[in-house]
Every structure is written in C-alpha cells, then in structure tokens.
C-alpha cells in the first residue's frame with residue numbers, strides 16, 4: 301500500500317507542481333493518474349523528495365530510506381523506454397538484479413523467463429534495444445521493471461510513444477500481467493480511454509496536482525463529480541458511445557462508434 | 571638499406587624507447603582528462619576553467635616546456651621524465667574538451683533510467699555514462715595518440731633517445747636514409763597504436779561493432795579535438 305499524506309512539491313524555480321495531495325493506493329491494485337500535461341502526475345510518481353508531507357510504503361515513511369536502495373525495490377517503466385542502448389535486451393532486463401548482487405548467470409536466466417512473461421520471443425534476448433520495434437522495446441521495459449520482483453510498479457506514460465494498435469495490445473497485456481502478478485501499480489497517462497482500460501482506481505487531476513475525482517472507472521463514468529470531470533471524460537465519451545445501425549436490405553445490424561466508424565456486426569446470418 | 575641493416579639494433583632500441591615515452595602520456599592523459607571532463611560538466615564555471623585551462627596549456631610550444639620542466643620538477647634536462655610530464659599535459663589539454671563534450675552528449679533518458687533503476691552516481695558513471703561516451707572518447711584518444719607519438723620526437727633535441735634522434739642526426743649528417751627510417755618507424759608506431767586502439771574499442775564496446783551504430787548514435791564534435 302502506498303499512502304500520500306499532504307504532499308506538496310515546489311520546484312527551485314518556484315512552480316508549485318503538487319499542492320497538499322493525499323491519496324491511498326491500495327495494494328495489488330492498479331491506480332491510474334490521468335490529467336492533462338503539466339498537472340503534476342510525473343512529479344507525484346517520483347515522489348521521493350517532497351517539499352512537505354509524507355509518503356508511506358506499507359506504513360513505512362520513505363524519507364528515512366536510502367533513495368538508491370529504495371529505487372531498486374520499485375519497478376519503473378519510462379515513456380522513452382529508457383533502455384540502455386549499449387546493453388543487450390537480456391542484460392537490460394537483468395540490470396536491477398545485477399545491482400542487487402544476483403550472480404550474472406542467474407540474472408540472465410531469470411531475464412529469459414521474463415521475456416516469456418511479457419510475451420516476447422527468447423530469440424530477441426541477444427539483440428540491442430535499437431534492433432527492436434517500439435512495442436517490443438516497451439515490453440522489454442516492463443520486463444526490466446519486473447526483474448527484481450518489486451511490490452510496486454511505476455509507469456509514466458509507458459505506451460505514449462507507440463502506435464494505437466500496439467498500444468491497445470500492450471494495454472491488454474498489462475491487464476493480464478496485473479491479474480497474474482498483483483503488483484501495486486501506479487500508472488500515469490493523459491489518455492482517459494487508457495486509464496479506464498487499465499485502472500482499478502482512477503484519479504483525475506486538475507492542474508497543480510489537485511484531485512478532481514477518485515473512483516473506479518464505472519463510478520466515474522456513472523457519476524462525474526463536476527463539470528470538469530464530465531468534460532474530461534465526456535469529450536472521449538462520445539467517441540466511446542456505440543450505437544446500432546440497421547442497413548437497408550441487410551439482416552445484419554452494424555455497430556458504429558461515435559465517429560460513425562463501424563466497430564462490429566450483430567446477428568449476421570450467413 | 572645498408573645503413574638500416576647495420577644499425578638495426580640502434581633503431582629497435584630507439585623505437586622501443588619511443589613507444590614507452592608515448593604510451594605513458596596517452597594513458598595518463600586519458601585517465602586524467604576523463605574525470606576532469608566529468609567535473610567540467612558539473613558547473614558552467616568549472617567548465618570554462620577546465621576548457622580554457624586546457625586550450626591555454628596547449629598553446630605552450632613543446633620545446634620551451636621541455637626546457638622549463640626540469641626547473642619545476644627538479645630533474646636533469648636530459649631526464650626522459652620531463653618529456654613524459656610535458657606530453658601528459660598536452661594529452662590532457664587535447665582530451666579534456668572532448669571528454670566533457672562526450673559525457674555531456676550521453677542521452678539524458680539513459681541517465682534518467684539508470685538513476686530510476688537504482689544506480690548510484692559512481693556505478694552510473696562507470697556502467698552507463700562512460701561506456702556511452704566511449705565512441706567519442708575513443709575518437710579523441712586516437713588523435714591524442716597520433717599527436718603524442720609525433721611530439722615525442724621533439725624530445726630528441728634535448729637529448730632523449732627516441733626516433734627523433736634519427737631526424738636530428740640525419741639532418742646534421744645530411745643523410746636521407748636515416749631521416750626516412752625515422753619517419754617510417756614513427757608512422758608505423760602511430761599506425762599500430764591506432765589499430766590497437768580501434769580493436770580495443772571494439773572489444774570493450776561490443777555494441778559499436780554493428781553496422782552504422784556509430785553513425786546513428788554519436789555525433790563526433792567536429793573541430794574540437796586538439
């Protein structure tokens with residue numbers, strides 16, 4: 301469990317990125333932070349040195365912990381993958397276990413197993429990151445974050461740089477992993493659809509790290525707290541709203557989305 | 571050719587000494603310039619001190635430096651240590667800016683990722699920043715190597731027994747074969763050093779051995795070497 305207690309963060313320049321933020325992230329659940337750019341999501345995710353307030357992990361105040369050792373207990377997936385370009389895939393995945401003193405042979409063997417976990421072929425193990433596609437690189441990023449078997453997984457817009465099809469695939473895959481592994485996950489995105497696809501708990505932000513609403517996707521969709529939230533999810537809701545369309549001389553019913561694009565067919569008798 | 575064969579012992583002796591006098595400044599210069607370059611990147615003020623210090627040092631002509639150093643070091647003028655110290659200073663001067671630029675050009679997202687994964691500043695330097703700066707550092711080192719091997723010859727004027735002796739002696743005797751042997755032998759040393767450096771680079775940086783990696787990944791700071 302991660303608890304933010306009255307967290308504020310002011311940067312040296314004077315920007316108050318987060319102001320008196322409090323939230324509990326339940327264990328083994330995915331909490332998704334969603335909000336427009338600059339609303340303080342990344343700042344919260346990196347919560348290691350707040351200006352004021354406390355961050356507790358399983359009841360322990362992290363300000364007393366060594367930041368280097370703390371980071372090794374947390375899996376972190378970055379937007380730009382952050383894979384080390386001079387290390388082979390297998391060595392990238394083995395990075396944190398190696399830092400923790402796991403013997404090289406063991407760490408590399410475990411890394412191969414993690415390739416299976418994230419749905420990558422083992423034949424990619426000896427490649428360098430720039431020899432993989434964007435989607436494959438992100439999977440390696442996830443595998444690397446999982447390598448030390450951390451309780452906590454932090455993901456900062458991890459799928460922001462891949463195309464929509466691969467992105468949807470990665471979201472499905474992440475949901476599967478989350479069910480299997482039950483990490484306490486903090487996921488940042490500015491895409492409300494992605495938030496709803498992944499989250500057990502959604503946190504919608506205004507600027508300044510201020511919470512607009514917290515709830516399950518269903519709760520937020522059913523009862524937006526205010527106009528801000530309604531607009532935030534509404535702009536996309538139209539797109540998500542599916543409706544049925546009957547076509548002349550055709551027994552099938554077409555399902556179309558908010559933009560009028562066909563999404564599927566109902567009751568086609570062939 | 572007869573002179574060459576008759577004096578083969580002399581030539582190999584001079585060559586061995588030339589190699590020894592070159593290796594130390596190249597290695598020491600690199601080992602000192604890289605940490606200096608790292609420090610230079612910490613603070614803009616430090617950067618200008620280190621970079622202009624390096625450029626200034628490099629403008630001192632080599633011969634006067636060879637002559638001044640004995641007073642500073644308390645060595646005899648004929649002592650080869652003067653040459654080693656002088657050439658190490660030049661190697662640092664040549665290398666420090668390349669080192670600072672190479673380290674500054676390491677992709678920020680790699681450094682950020684390394685920090686996020688729990689590298690300490692020290693391990694991050696050795697395992698991430700230094701290797702990623704490697705190709706540019708190597709390019710700088712190759713220039714330092716060639717230049718140092720050339721500069722060692724100047725030491726012959728103050729009595730150092732290296733291949734430069736063949737130039738000065740050959741010039742005095744107006745004896746072309748001796749001069750040519752001197753030139754060819756130092757070229758061979760420079761070439762061998764360069765090949766060794768490139769091979770070593772490939773061994774310690776296996777990821778650069780793939781086609782096009784260097785072209786894709788590292789932009790050499792043109793015109794900033796030397």
Ligand SMILES: Nc1ncnc2c1ncn2[C@@H]1O[C@H](COP(=O)(O)OP(=O)(O)O)[C@@H](O)[C@H]1O
Nearest residue numbers: 311313315317336337338339340341342343344
């Ligand atoms: N290192 C920094 N120094 C100064 N200001 C920063 C720094 N990092 C972020 N900020 C500011 O803090 C605010 C929140 O940024 P961030 O947490 O990155 O937002 P988000 O991830 O939601 O886009 C922004 O106004 C941003 O400009």
Ligand SMILES: [Mg+2]
Nearest residue numbers: 341342343456
């Ligand atoms: Mg961000």
